Amino acid sequence: MTLAITPLHPCLGARVDGVVLARPVDDQTFRQIFDAFQEYSVLVFSDQRLTDDLQMAFTRRFGPLETTLSSIGQERRLHENMVDLSNIDPDHDDRLMGWDDRRMVYQSGNQLWHTDSSFKPVPAMASLLSGREVPPSGGETEFVSMRYAYANLPGETRRQLEGKVCVHSILYSRSTIAKGLFNPEHERELPPVRQALVRANPVNGRKNFYIGSHAWYVEGMPYDESRRLLDSLLKVTTEPDRVFQHRWRQWDLVMWDNRTVLHRGRPWDATRSKRVMRRTTLAGEGPTADPPLATRTPVWDGIVPAGV
Ligand code: OGA
Ligand code: MN
Secondary structure, three states, X not given: OOOEEEEOOOXXXXXEEOOOOOOXXXXXXXXXXXXXXXXXXXXXXXXXXXXXXXXXXXXXXXXXXXXXXXXXXXXXXXXXXXXXXXXXXXXXXXXXXXOOOHHHHHHHHHHXXXXXXXXXXXXXXXXXXXXXXXXXXXXXXXXXXXXXXXXXXXXXXXXXXXXXXXXXXXHHHHHOOOOOOOOHHHHHOOOOEEEEOEEEOOOOOOEEEOOOOOEEEEOOOOHHHHHXXXXXXXXXXXXXXXXEEEOOOOOOEEEEEOXXXXXXXXXXXXXXXXXXXXXXXXXXXOOOXXXXXXXXXXOOOOOOEOOO
């Protein structure tokens, strides 16, 4: 079988044809996929009829899996390494949930530009999302490259970012969409974490800044100034001509590099169409900043961290 890799966008993304991921992937083919992943940051595979077990097995070829956060109203129905993104309500005869349902409000956080698990002390390396049931329109996933944006910053801005640490928090990002999504126990389990603002890919050395919806403030800068910096970096990263949009077909598998890519889901008519996606997440290799936990206690009502 010969593998074909076709770029999909000038900034990032490639399709990969000629491999059946439900069968064992030989070492040489795996190596080509691994290299394409480092180079293109987003890989699209079509017609991959994966079960949860097969999806986990393919993901494990790259390294250990991350355990998921059991999110609002989703008691574990799946394996602890599977994330279930679905608008089907199993408690009410598989009725479709609309955007007013609390579980969907929580999921709508995925519509903010983000990188998976940047709020954890060891952020995720990659995510693999399988489209099990997809809506006829809407519900696309969009990707942008923080590496491309970094490479196109003025040299002076790049120097300004070097060595800085950004504090990330899912309580912060979710507070921007709704109040009270987490209960106090959840909150205690989710302390703010420190992430390097500039990261390099260990395989090819290429650098990027590392931001997204969980990025809250940059240490050592006045809060408002650090918000302006983070907002301006997000703006250049997500210029319309830098966005690669993936329109889902059933059984697509899309893999992205969370170290360097931001992504977001787009809305769809959730009361009419099912959208069932399953995600596996490849664990990161370690913390990006030392120490990984932020020491200051945040003040949630004003969103402004204490003492900044
Ligand atoms: C995710 C995610 C967006 C989508 O799976 O991590 O953000 O389009 N998904 O479902
Ligand atoms: Mn995500």
